[in-house]
Amino acid sequence: MVFMSxxxxxxxxxxxxxxxxxxxxxxxxxxxTVALRIVDEDGLDALSMRRLAQELGVQASGLYTYxxxxxxxxxxxxxxxxxxxxxxxxxPEHWQEQVKxxxxxxxxxxxxxxxxxxxxxxxxxxxxxxxxxADRAIALLIxxxxxxxxxxxxxxxLPQFVTVSAYxxxxxxxxxxxxxxxxxxxxxxxxxxPPERFPTLMSLTDELMSxxxxxxxxxxxxVLIRGLATFVP
Amino acid sequence: MVFMSxxxxxxxxxxxxxxxxxxxxxxxxxxxTVALRIVDEDGLDALSMRRLAQELGVQASGLYTYxxxxxxxxxxxxxxxxxxxxxxxxxPEHWQEQVKxxxxxxxxxxxxxxxxxxxxxxxxxxxxxxxxxADRAIALLIxxxxxxxxxxxxxxxLPQFVTVSAYxxxxxxxxxxxxxxxxxxxxxxxxxxPPERFPTLMSLTDELMSxxxxxxxxxxxxVLIRGLATFVP
DNA sequence: TCGATTTGCAGAACACTGTTCTAGCAATAG
DNA sequence: CTATTGCTAGAACAGTGTTCTGCAAATCGA
Numbered sequence: 097m098v099f100m101s102x103x104x105x106x107x108x109x110x111x112x113x114x115x116x117x118x119x120x121x122x123x124x125x126x127x128x129t130v131a132l133r134i135v136d137e138d139g140l141d142a143l144s145m146r147r148l149a150q151e152l153g154v155q156a157s158g159l160y161t162y163x164x165x166x167x168x169x170x171x172x173x174x175x176x177x178x179x180x181x182x183x184x185x186x187x188p189e190h191w192q193e194q195v196k197x198x199x200x201x202x203x204x205x206x207x208x209x210x211x212x213x214x215x216x217x218x219x220x221x222x223x224x225x226x227x228x229x230a231d232r233a234i235a236l237l238i239x240x241x242x243x244x245x246x247x248x249x250x251x252x253x254l255p256q257f258v259t260v261s262a263y264x265x266x267x268x269x270x271x272x273x274x275x276x277x278x279x280x281x282x283x284x285x286x287x288x289x290p291p292e293r294f295p296t297l298m299s300l301t302d303e304l305m306s307x308x309x310x311x312x313x314x315x316x317x318x319v320l321i322r323g324l325a326t327f328v329p
Numbered sequence: 330m331v332f333m334s335x336x337x338x339x340x341x342x343x344x345x346x347x348x349x350x351x352x353x354x355x356x357x358x359x360x361x362t363v364a365l366r367i368v369d370e371d372g373l374d375a376l377s378m379r380r381l382a383q384e385l386g387v388q389a390s391g392l393y394t395y396x397x398x399x400x401x402x403x404x405x406x407x408x409x410x411x412x413x414x415x416x417x418x419x420x421p422e423h424w425q426e427q428v429k430x431x432x433x434x435x436x437x438x439x440x441x442x443x444x445x446x447x448x449x450x451x452x453x454x455x456x457x458x459x460x461x462x463a464d465r466a467i468a469l470l471i472x473x474x475x476x477x478x479x480x481x482x483x484x485x486x487l488p489q490f491v492t493v494s495a496y497x498x499x500x501x502x503x504x505x506x507x508x509x510x511x512x513x514x515x516x517x518x519x520x521x522x523p524p525e526r527f528p529t530l531m532s533l534t535d536e537l538m539s540x541x542x543x544x545x546x547x548x549x550x551x552v553l554i555r556g557l558a559t560f561v562p
Numbered sequence: 563t564c565g566a567t568t569t570g571c572a573g574a575a576c577a578c579t580g581t582t583c584t585a586g587c588a589a590t591a592g
Numbered sequence: 593c594t595a596t597t598g599c600t601a602g603a604a605c606a607g608t609g610t611t612c613t614g615c616a617a618a619t620c621g622a
Contacts, residue, residue, distance in 0.1 A: 121570065145609060157611080158571045166609065217450070217493065218500060222518065231530040238529065248536035249548045256549075260450065260493040267451060285455065296471065297464040303481035315482045316489075323556030354599070378580060390582075391600045399580065569618070579608060584601100591596075 122152060124162050128172045132209065135173070139270065140211045170215040171223070177212065179225035180205050183232035191240030192321050198233060199258050203313060206262035211270065213263035241328040250324055257316055265309040279305075355385060357395050361405045365442065368406070372503065373444045403448040404456070410445065412458035413438050416465035424473030425554050431466060432491050436546060439495035444503065446496035474561040483557055490549055498542040512538075 130151050134143050145166060149156040163169045181201045184194055206213040230251055237247040271278050283305055291298040307315075363384050367376050378399060382389040396402045414434045417427055439446040463484055470480040504511050516538050524531040540548075 144607085146607085154570095155572050156609085157573080160610075161570060214450075217447075217496065220515075222515070227522070227527055227530060231527040234533065235529040244533055245536045246548075248533045249540060249545060250552070251537070252540070252545055253549045253552065256493060256497065257490070260489060263450065264489065282453075282455070289460070294460055294464040296468040297460060300467065300477055300481045303478045304484070307482060307485070312482060312485055315479075316486045319483070319486065319553055319556035321556070322559045323552035323554070326555045326559070377578085379578090387599095388601050389580085390602080393581075394599060564622090565620105566622105567618105567620075570616090572613105572615085574611105574613085576611080577609095579606100581605085581607105583604080585603105587598105587600085589596105589598080592594085 122154065122158075122162060124172060126152065127159065127162055127169060128176050131169055132173055132176065132212075135210055135212050136208075140214055167219070171219060171221075173212065174216050174219075174221060175223040175225055177205055177209060178202070178221065178223075178229060181229060183229060183236065186236050186239030188239045188241070191236055192325065194236050195233070195240070195254070196317055196321060198236070199254055199317060202255065202258045203262055206259065207265055211263060211266040213259050213266060216259045217263060237324070240325075242324060243327060243329075246324070246327045254320060257320060258313075261309075261313045261316060265313070268309060355387065355391075355395055357405060359385065360392065360395055360402060361409050364402055365406055365409065365445075368443055368445050369441075373447055400452075404452060404454075406445065407449050407452075407454060408456040408458055410438055410442060411435070411454065411456075411462060414462060416462060416469065419469050419472030421472045421474070424469055425558065427469050428466070428473070428487070429550055429554060431469070432487055432550060435488065435491045436495055439492065440498055444496060444499040446492050446499060449492045450496060470557070473558075475557060476560060476562075479557070479560045487553060490553060491546075494542075494546045494549060498546070501542060 127148065131143055131148050134147060134151065145159055146156045148169075149159055152159075159169075163172070181198065183198050187194060206216065233254070234247050234251045237250055238244065242250065275281075286297075286301050286305065289298060297304070360381065364376055364381055367380060367384065378392055379389045381402075382392055385392075392402075396405070414431065416431050420427060439449065466487070467480050467484045470483055471477065475483065508514075519531075519534050519538065522531060530537070
């Protein structure tokens with residue numbers, strides 16, 4: 097519960113007439129922190145400027161002194177989050193596991209903030225932390241023996257895969273929250289399909305349905321690293 | 330320009346009193362067609378129920394007789410679009426190029442409808458055409474010698490990659506439309522970075538900036554197929 | 563210490579969004 | 593010829609991001 101100084105009108109006999117105390121001014125950091133908490137609790141759709149303002153004990157219009165709009169707010173949140181991921185110094189012998197671990201870390205961090213990853217799909221991150229991440233990640237790839245051009249392209253491809261995987265995972269979790277029988281319904285739907293129209297699909301029902309989100313992520317990781325490894329001379 | 334029968338009030342001396350002609354009823358197909366045209370012309374954000382209704386010469390509330398909501402409308406649009414992609418019969422000798430061609434087709438079709446791919450990230454497609462696509466695509470992979478489990482996982486991974494690539498490509502194009510100097514500004518930004526903080530990044534500036542969207546897509550395709558090929562016994 | 567400027571925010575307003583509800587007309591069925 | 597059904601208009605609800613005006617408090621300069 098936030099105390100707002102405007103809850104009651106100032107009585108005219110107030111001893112502090114004309115000296116109403118003012119709340120500590122906000123900061124971009126405070127906005128980012130509270131916005132992240134809202135997303136963590138209720139998802140990206142629940143993050144509106146009015147909701148954020150309310151939780152800060154402020155009117156929505158007041159936020160625009162600190163942030164040019166919602167887009168910039170999302171940028172700040174993504175920078176804050178991506179700064180949590182650490183990239184080790186290159187060890188050429190184990191570059192594949194190193195890259196995998198870094199991407200797993202990014203996946204965990206993104207996934208721990210609900211569907212925030214959806215916002216990451218829209219903008220190219222150009223913050224200092226994102227650049228440091230990219231710089232060190234490319235260093236890992238080059239230490240592994242990848243040609244520079246391939247390393248540069250991979251620096252785009254790999255985070256793209258992680259981001260969309262985290263996003264889809266969060267969407268699936270969100271759906272399961274709302275309708276807990278979604279998985280069963282999809283399974284039933286598949287079982288009821290006419291086998292003659294989808295012969296290959298039907299012969300793989302078990303394999304298709306048994307894949308948790310994390311298993312799919314690990315598989316994608318594996319395929320990508322194996323594919324990149326074929327570029328090492 | 331759509332003629333609306335309610336443009337003028339019916340004069341009381343009308344010879345067709347009480348027999349006002351009625352427009353041909355709408356169909357889900359008509360909604361889908363017009364909605365796709367709106368997205369093609371002005372992007373996914375421009376597709377609102379009111380705008381769609383207006384272009385159909387109808388009130389927004391009338392659309393809900395045909396569609397349960399905007400989500401279902403997006404589903405219909407995606408089904409219509411994905412039905413355009415054809416998958417050839419398996420040719421085990423050339424499975425890699427076959428899979429690549431299919432994914433290229435999907436990329437082209439999605440990319441030809443602006444940022445519609447963004448809507449595809451949110452929902453698992455379960456329409457007949459999507460299932461046929463999946464069925465035949467998995468058949469290609471299995472014909473290539475991939476283990477069933479790997480083929481099933483790849484059937485998820487590959488379209489995911491295509492979709493997010495098409496989406497990011499459309500966002501980039503959209504940005505270039507609004508601010509034509511965006512590319513130059515990013516290049517200038519990179520050039521102005523302190524080389525001592527981002528040594529690896531700076532040594533690759535040319536490689537990082539010279540990659541068109543399609544080249545990045547082709548690279549990702551290559552990496553994925555190479556990685557999958559390593560699973561062939 | 564007094565006045566001027568800047569800062570930080572409130573409140574109202576604008577132009578939208580998806581969706582639901584009520585009511586009534588048009589075509590169809592009994 | 594009446595009753596039912598299908599289709600749609602119009603209003604309304606509860607939100608959304610953003611901008612503008614105005615005012616009070618804090619800060620700065622003299």
